[in-house]
Amino acid sequence: xxxxxxxxxxxxxxxxxxKDRSVVIGTTTRWALLAYKxxxxxxxxxxxxxDGVRFTGSGLLRIFQRLSKRTGIPITPHALxxxxxxxxxxxxxxxxxxxxxxxxxxxxxxxxxxQMVDEDLLQSHKAHSLVNNx
Numbered sequence: 001x002x003x004x005x006x007x008x009x010x011x012x013x014x015x016x017x018x019k020d021r022s023v024v025i026g027t028t029t030r031w032a033l034l035a036y037k038x039x040x041x042x043x044x045x046x047x048x049x050x051d052g053v054r055f056t057g058s059g060l061l062r063i064f065q066r067l068s069k070r071t072g073i074p075i076t077p078h079a080l081x082x083x084x085x086x087x088x089x090x091x092x093x094x095x096x097x098x099x100x101x102x103x104x105x106x107x108x109x110x111x112x113x114x115q116m117v118d119e120d121l122l123q124s125h126k127a128h129s130l131v132n133n134x
């Protein structure tokens with residue numbers, strides 16, 4: 001996947017064989033991407049590998065494996081998506097926006113990634129309990 005361009009706060013992502021996506025990015029990320037883009041030679045990929053070509057899925061998985069081994073923390077695409085989903089919900093994002101930001105096609109996939117832990121459920125109950133908030 002590579003970024004076609006960054007305009008305003010939308011990044012156009014181009015993937016191999018899958019549908020292209022537009023994702024919203026924050027101010028800090030936008031400035032970091034623009035600075036990175038200015039520092040790189042002209043390339044077809046936003047994040048080229050050492051060979052100057054686009055990262056492949058297997059290349060990215062090798063990076064995750066090396067990071068996992070170095071840190072002792074299992075890093076997988078699923079773990080990153082789950083962390084993104086849970087932190088977004090904890091910060092107040094509603095599920096429809098999360099679905100769009102996570103580029104999931106349906107709410108079943110959002111539910112799959114955003115499995116809440118007991119502490120999340122307790123916090124939600126405290127904040128939204130009808131009986132306790134009378």
